[in-house]
Amino acid sequence: MSPRVSRTRGGKETGKPAPGTGTSSSRKRAVRASPRETRPPLVIVGTGRLGGALGLALSASGWPVRMHSRSDEGRLRAEALGLKPATPEDLRRARLVLLCVPDAEVPHVAETFATTLPRSVALVHTAGALSLDALGPPRGRALGSFHPLCAVSSARDSLAGHTASISTRSRALRDVLRRMAVDVGLNAMEVPEGHRAAYHAGAVLSAGLMVALADAAVAALGAAGIPPKDALPALLPLMRSALRGVEARGLAGGLTGPIVRGDAGVVAAHLAALPDDVTPIYRLLSRRALKLASERLRPESRAALEKRLR
Numbered sequence: 001m002s003p004r005v006s007r008t009r010g011g012k013e014t015g016k017p018a019p020g021t022g023t024s025s026s027r028k029r030a031v032r033a034s035p036r037e038t039r040p041p042l043v044i045v046g047t048g049r050l051g052g053a054l055g056l057a058l059s060a061s062g063w064p065v066r067m068h069s070r071s072d073e074g075r076l077r078a079e080a081l082g083l084k085p086a087t088p089e090d091l092r093r094a095r096l097v098l099l100c101v102p103d104a105e106v107p108h109v110a111e112t113f114a115t116t117l118p119r120s121v122a123l124v125h126t127a128g129a130l131s132l133d134a135l136g137p138p139r140g141r142a143l144g145s146f147h148p149l150c151a152v153s154s155a156r157d158s159l160a161g162h163t164a165s166i167s168t169r170s171r172a173l174r175d176v177l178r179r180m181a182v183d184v185g186l187n188a189m190e191v192p193e194g195h196r197a198a199y200h201a202g203a204v205l206s207a208g209l210m211v212a213l214a215d216a217a218v219a220a221l222g223a224a225g226i227p228p229k230d231a232l233p234a235l236l237p238l239m240r241s242a243l244r245g246v247e248a249r250g251l252a253g254g255l256t257g258p259i260v261r262g263d264a265g266v267v268a269a270h271l272a273a274l275p276d277d278v279t280p281i282y283r284l285l286s287r288r289a290l291k292l293a294s295e296r297l298r299p300e301s302r303a304a305l306e307k308r309l310r
Contacts, residue, residue, distance in 0.1 A: 038179050039063045040095035043086045045109060047074040050126060050148070051100030052155025054184070055083045061183035066090040068097075081155055096122045096176060098146065103127040103134075110135040122173050129200035131193050132167060144168030146177050148186060151207045160185025165199065167191055213285075214239065216278045223275050252292045259289040262301030264308050271308070283309055 041064045044051050051067070055078070059065045066086035067078040075085055091097070097117065101109050106125045113123060114136055122142035123135050128149075135143045150162040164186040166177045181188040191199045214235060221231035245254035258266040267286060274282055287309050294302060 038176075039183070040176065041066075041090070041093055042096040042098060043068050043091055043094045044098045044100055045069075045113075046100035047078040047081075047083075047155075048100065049152045049155050049157070051098075052077065052081050052083070053152050053157050053159055054098065054100065054126075054148075056081060056155065057159050057184035058180065059083065063180075063183065066094070077155070091117060091121075094121050096124060096173075099123065099125045101125075103130055106130055106134045107136065114139070114141065122170070122176075124168075124173070124177070128165065128203055129196055131196050132169070138169075142168065142170035142173040144170065144173045144177055146180065147191075149189075149203055158185075163187040163189050165189050165191040167193055167196075210239075213281070216281050219275055219278050220273075220282075223273060223278075252296075255289060255292050257289070259286055259305060260293040260296060262297045262305065264301070264304035267305060267308050 039062055042058070043066045044055050044058075045068045047055075047067050047069045055065050055067055065083065067075075067083045068086040068091065069075045069078060078085060086094075091113075094117075097113055099106055099109055106127055110123055110125070113121075117123075119140045122144060124144040124146050125135060126147055127134065127145065128147040130145070132143045132145060145165070145167045147165045148159055148162055149165065150157070150159050152159075162185075164177075164181045166174065166181070166188050167190060168174050168177065178188045180186075214232070217235050218228050218231045221235070222228065226234075242254065242256065245256065248254070258264075258270070270282060271279055286305075290297075290302070290305055290309065297305075
């Protein structure tokens with residue numbers, strides 16, 4: 001990997017003096033690493049939404065990025081984004097190859113690169129559910145994962161303000177991945193290798209399944225005679241206001257609705273009015289909400305809600 005750089009704080013490096021430079025212990029000074037050291041050449045494999053978004057963000061931050069695609073269509077996508085294609089020489093000279101490919105393809109793509117690239121090139125996948133084992137045995141190569149917690153629906157989506165989960169056994173690679181996160185505006189979070197599935201399930205619940213929940217809410221309004229074209233624009237601001245409340249006051253403090261008010265009669269009316277396929281979703285989520293609101297309810301209100309939600 002590239003020369004080692006200490007972890008960033010607030011986007012600034014606090015590098016360590018190289019041994020043998022003659023710096024005395026009484027006069028040690030922080031050494032700022034050069035951009036070339038902290039932003040090594042990297043190749044992104046895959047030019048889909050995530051690959052494109054990372055390519056654009058890293059390029060804008062001064063990283064020497066090249067894009068590698070296995071299809072003509074992918075190469076055209078990269079060109080349309082203004083990103084430079086990788087040559088075979090770019091791949092050999094890279095210090096990091098970032099695999100932005102579907103989860104199921106990670107082992108095969110990693111094996112291909114592991115047999116063709118020098119061991120000085122680190123392999124990093126971007127799959128939230130996969131451990132480092134998906135990249136194969138290290139054989140002297142640094143391996144890692146870099147998963148942005150962001151619902152990327154377009155290559156031009158901004159990643160800033162989100163979080164990236166990072167995992168690696170290499171201290172040098174960890175520093176590089178943290179620098180990547182800082183440069184594109186991501187907070188870095190480390191996830192234990194043995195709990196990747198639980199971590200990824202939580203991410204899916206808060207993103208993809210939130211969209212499914214919105215679909216259920218649209219169906220509920222449909223039962224009231226409100227068409228989807230009117231329902232969704234009405235519900236989206238409501239969902240955003242709920243998230244603002246959670247952000248400002250936490251999960252329990254941001255909870256609203258009949259559960260936190262202890263109104264079992266309204267809950268019963270909801271259950272009777274909802275479409276059959278939405279009722280189980282409402283019942284399950286209301287039980288979860290009841291746990292959040294439990295300490296704020298009178299015992300008789302809590303008991304009445306528990307009875308309605310069995």
